[in-house]
Amino acid sequence: MSTPPSGEWTRVHPVSPLVRGWIALAAFAFILGRNWVEDFAGSDDGGAPARPPDGTTLLIAAAVLAGILLILAFLFFLSWWFTRYQVTGDHVRVHSGVIFRQQRQARLDRVQAIDIVQPLLARIFGLAELRFEVADAGESAVHLAYLKVDDARTLRALILGRASGALTSTADSATGDAGTAAAETADPGAETGPAPGVAEAPEQPILALTPGRVIAATLLSGTMMFLIAGVAAVIILTVVTGAPLSLTILLPLLFGAGGGMWTEFSTSFNFRASVSRDGIRIRYGLLDTRTQTVPPGRIQAVSVTQPPLWRLTGWYRISVNVAGYGIGSNNAGQARTKLLPAGTLSEVFDILALVLPEPGTDRPIDVFTAGITGRDNAAGFATTPRRARWIAPLAWRRNGFLLTDTALLIRSGALWRVLSVVPHERTQSMALEQGPLRRRFATSDLVLHSTPGPVRPRVRKMDDDAARRLFREQAARAREARRRDRTGSWNSPAPTTSTDPFSKEIPHEQR
Incomplete structure (x- = not known):
């Protein structure tokens, strides 16, 4: 495992555009598949079943599908090619975008917390997103999506080490802004030799929540009180007025309370807290997992x-x-x-x-x-x-x-x-x-x-x-x-x- 040299521009993992854009692919496949099924299972005006498509129609449909997939693959490639990041002794920078270019930067001494996020599809590919939180009213200043999990952990350790003063880079101190300027003009696709890896600071476990406690806490939460009060109000309203509106009111209430309780359960599941030199580190998540590090x-x-x-x-x-x-x-x-x-x-x-x-x-x-x-x-x-x-x-x-x-x-x-x-x-x-x-x-x-x-x-x-x-x-x-x-x-x-x-x-x- 290695970290990029100071000031060197590095690209994210090649599979990142697929992980980010899988929803668009799923929507496209659903629409296309539904149309094909309707065409094949539909009927003519006379009520007879539709005839199966001939070879020429299938060939044209396959060519259209292949063309669309090639266009999507090319767009994914452009998205990956123009997404790159840089870590210096003072900043983290991310450049992204093909038509609309975006440049984000976070000062290391202003980093408030660093999160490693793994959505379900990213976990399948062994990838993770690195988020650097700064004082910007709630929006993540820098997103690195996606890196290998080990690379994300190493990069997090490097950034926290430099932000805390525990790690110093001779290259950073020697080159300073000049090194950054040189990196700006360097070929972003140039290969670089490996740099020594940075190990994560050892951590001391503090506590872990059992699934039973998480379930019980969810069932006894304020959302459950709201649900009980809402159901009681609907029953009383139905008895007093005699109007059959209870189901109309009850269904949104159940869906809203159920969604809130599911959120409470899924984001508290597998909760673990520990402490390291870098600060408080917590992990949680059922489908999407997250590891947060909040510096002292x-x-x-x-x-x-x-x-x-x-x-x-x-x-x-x-x-x-x-x-x-x-x-x-x-x-x-x-x-x-x-x-x-x-x-x-x-x-x-x-x-x-x-x-x-x-x-x-x-x-x-x-x-x-x-x-x-x-x-x-x-x-x-x-x-x-x-x-x-x-x-x-x-x-x-x-x-x-x-x-x-x-x-x-x-x-x-x-x-x-x-x-x-x-x-x-x-x-x-x-x-x-x-x-x-x-x-x-x-x-x-x-x-x-x-x-x-x-x-x-x-x-x-x-x-x-x-x-x-x-x-x-x-x-x-x-x-x-x-x-x-x-x-x-x-x-x-x-x-x-x-x-x-x-x-x-x-x-x-x-x-």
Whole structure:
């Protein structure tokens, strides 16, 4: 296994256009095959079966089919020929397109995460797509589709090594931009000698979810609650009105809920988490598999949530905001923001130890347990004042915040528990919000603006003076934390359980 020399333009795998364009081929085959079947099985105006095509007709049809296949093969060849990529000491570049040319570039020091994606057809050919996520509001800046799986892993290790400062290239440092310019003018089809391979950083497994837990978590998820509520509403509506509209309403409801539950199951199946020098590495997927690597310091915010039915099992979900992942309107976007689909409290602490290796408190178990499951002023959380209980009758004792030396913890939700954690250096901006009801009860909301994602940090219904004081102090903390932040180029060994701040024994009743 080898990596391309620094600055050398390299093409993707020759089968890549077929893997990308198989849907077009399948649609073409379906339309053509359907027409042939209809022509052969149809009937004349008199009702007699259609006569089988003669030899001349078959020959013409075969020639047309061969011509179409040759045109498609030529288009696939052009697509492959004009798709090439370059890795330097500072950038990853991808050039693609035949008529409409596209040039994408990602700076290595701005890479937020690197994913290896294997759709079902790519897995058959032993190929994978490499995606480099940068801070661009949710769209992947660079796609390399497709490479051999081993080559994709090697290239990922090379890019992460250079981004972290663990690997340096003498060719990159010696040539710099001049080497890049020379590579631009070089023949992209020229053969180059092999370069030494770059091995992936060793990883330490953290946890793996069993299929049984994934199935149970899916059946007890919020989607199931929505389905139960919808079916109950349809039954009540049918009984009250007597109108036979239940099936019309029920079918879309079943399809929508079924699709959501299938997405939840398929993107959580075979979930495994580990940690390496390059960051947190997670794998998951039933049909389409994905391997994500999130470097240290790239997580902007994290949340721990618990749907109501999960209280029966004591499970929690961990979601994150990563610049480049975005909110995620599709299945992949929703899945890649989850660091833990369904885990116990001890497993939550294992993941939090990776995300926040310095919790900033000498009693992290007590503090984070109070944030996840507690209420009132447990562990020092400042809560909604009692006078405002009328505008938050269920959650006023649950709402609250707590500051540590490294992060701001925000908890909310009486039925749907949520704990949001924002490291001080990841605070982008803040805003104080106060509507008419909040003004009436002298309370305010403090909103922390993060990168797009599922985590939306908001300190709810806090005392006016406390909210304004937190606004001023948090701005100063964020400014100082960003000044001291050194996670842009990381090169630290993987954390071990001996230094895990959350490794203290957890009481049995909290597990």
